[in-house]
Amino acid sequence: MEADVIEKYKKAGKIAKEVREFSKGLIKEGAKTLHIADEIEKKIKELGGEFAFPTNISINSVAAHSTPKINDETVLNKGDVVKIDIGVHVDGFIADTAYTVEVGSNNWKGLIKASEDAVKAAIGLAKPGAVISDIGAAIEDAIKKHGFTPIANLSGHEVGEYELHAGITIPNFNNNSTQTLEEGMAIAIEPFATNGFGRVIDAKDSEIFRLMMPKPIRNPASRKILEYVVEKHQALPFCKRWIAKAVGGFGIETGILELIRNATLHRYPVLKEEKEGAMVSQAEHTILVFEEPIVTTL
Numbered sequence: 001m002e003a004d005v006i007e008k009y010k011k012a013g014k015i016a017k018e019v020r021e022f023s024k025g026l027i028k029e030g031a032k033t034l035h036i037a038d039e040i041e042k043k044i045k046e047l048g049g050e051f052a053f054p055t056n057i058s059i060n061s062v063a064a065h066s067t068p069k070i071n072d073e074t075v076l077n078k079g080d081v082v083k084i085d086i087g088v089h090v091d092g093f094i095a096d097t098a099y100t101v102e103v104g105s106n107n108w109k110g111l112i113k114a115s116e117d118a119v120k121a122a123i124g125l126a127k128p129g130a131v132i133s134d135i136g137a138a139i140e141d142a143i144k145k146h147g148f149t150p151i152a153n154l155s156g157h158e159v160g161e162y163e164l165h166a167g168i169t170i171p172n173f174n175n176n177s178t179q180t181l182e183e184g185m186a187i188a189i190e191p192f193a194t195n196g197f198g199r200v201i202d203a204k205d206s207e208i209f210r211l212m213m214p215k216p217i218r219n220p221a222s223r224k225i226l227e228y229v230v231e232k233h234q235a236l237p238f239c240k241r242w243i244a245k246a247v248g249g250f251g252i253e254t255g256i257l258e259l260i261r262n263a264t265l266h267r268y269p270v271l272k273e274e275k276e277g278a279m280v281s282q283a284e285h286t287i288l289v290f291e292e293p294i295v296t297t298l
Contacts, residue, residue: 001184005093006288009186012095013286013296015049016088020097020297023086027101029078033057034068034241036084044088052087052094053164054208054239058270059083063154063192063200063280065268067207070241070249078104081111083282085190089236092162096188097297098284108279111193114146115283118191122156122170123285126293128183136171139191143172149198151280154271156189159286162234185289186296196278202269209256209265210237221251222258229265237268 022043026036037055044051054067059080068074076082085098100112121138143150156170168179172191181187211229224247229238232246243252259265273280288294 001288006294008090008093009095009286009288009296010294012049012088012090012093015044015047015090016086016095016097016286016297018047019043019086019088020084020099023084024101027076027082027084027103029076029104031076032072033074033076034072037068040086049088049090051236052089052096053237054242056085056098057082058085058280058282061196061273061276061278061280062203062270063151063273063282064271065208066270067239068241069207070244076103079107081108081279081281083280085282085284087164089162094159094164094186095286095297096159096164096190096284097286098190098282100281100283108281110146111148111195111279111281114143114148114193115191115281117146118142118150118172118193119189119283119285122189122191123287123293123295126181126187126189126287126289127291128181128289130181131177132168132170132179132181133174133177135189137174140173143191143193146193148193148195151192151194151200151273152198153200154190154192156187156284159186159188162236164236181289183289186286187289188284188286190282190284192280192282194273194278194280196273196275196280199274200271201274203272205270206267207239207241208237208268209239210268211235212263212266215262215264217258217262217264219255219258221255225252225255226259226264
């Protein structure tokens with residue numbers, strides 16, 4: 001990995017860390033999720049970063065891919081277990097970090113600690129030649145020590161230039177893979193812990209999308225959306241509320257549906273724990289894989 005690329009990863013990580021710490025002051029009873037997301041994304045821009053993906057605010061049994069809707073009125077309630085997942089890029093080089101907060105109560109301290117301890121255990125193994133199933137085993141062990149279950153069908157991932165999910169995945173359990181980490185890889189390790197079944201399912205809602213392959217399209221609203229996405233986000237995820245701000249709200253729903261139908265866009269459904277009423281925690285850091293791992297977001 002070239003020195004200037006390392007510096008861009010580090011800069012993105014520094015911004016993500018600062019935004020993460022800033023965002024903790026926003027997580028309180030009665031706060032609107034839309035306000036939280038807007039403030040986080042405003043801070044990313046103020047600090048000189050760009051969005052690697054929409055701010056994820058996932059509550060209780062929701063694990064991932066949840067970002068506020070246009071004019072969302074959702075508020076945080078006492079006892080909510082809230083996952084905040086933040087993505088920053090600098091010239092396409094990505095920092096991805098997440099944490100969990102319980103709002104106004106202290107009933108899920110062990111669950112939150114389980115994912116935090118798991119990411120710490122994994123970071124220490126993120127060196128060239130490390131077997132990814134060993135990393136998964138360390139994550140699984142750390143979570144189970146707290147009496148909880150890792151979510152098996154969510155994983156960490158390699159990040160690349162303008163690629164949020166590039167190359168290898170980092171399992172949250174021992175999957176017996178013999179694949180190894182290579183020097184210079186950038187990876188995001190993100191353990192999820194739950195008191196549920198350890199498996200997420202798709203919900204009906206989708207607010208987040210990604211460009212797959214631009215194709216000719218007749219629908220004027222679809223063309224407008226496509227032009228915006230190609231110019232501003234390339235293959236990185238985006239959301240409906242960003243489109244509304246950039247090109248207006250008229251025709252967004254039909255425009256996006258048309259782009260999904262012709263395989264121009266990929267949709268990210270909200271992901272929930274399969275067990276009704278279960279709680280989920282998440283922790284995440286981005287690491288550059290060297291003999292002395294560089295944790296860009298810590």
